[in-house]
Amino acid sequence: MRWITLGLIALLTLVQAELWFGKGGVTRMVELQRKLDAQKSTNEQARRRNEQLAAELAARQLPAPKPAGGGAISGKAAAPLAIGTVK
Numbered sequence: 850m851r852w853i854t855l856g857l858i859a860l861l862t863l864v865q866a867e868l869w870f871g872k873g874g875v876t877r878m879v880e881l882q883r884k885l886d887a888q889k890s891t892n893e894q895a896r897r898r899n900e901q902l903a904a905e906l907a908a909r910q911l912p913a914p915k916p917a918g919g920g921a922i923s924g925k926a927a928a929p930l931a932i933g934t935v936k
Contacts, residue, residue: 869875 867874
């Protein structure tokens, strides 16, 4: 019975060691969490900058110029074809 208990304790120790120090262990998870936090911060800064640039662009855009006499030209072009007339 004593050997079984010692064997189970040794097995549990190996499993715990793998959890804490192994490839997918706690140390790796902490490192990935730190990288994730840094990336979120970078993304937030980029989002704020994009919003600022979009606001500047919207403020600088002028309304589109209206063509002078464009309606008369299109009316003359459509007249011989009878486009837009109701009979």
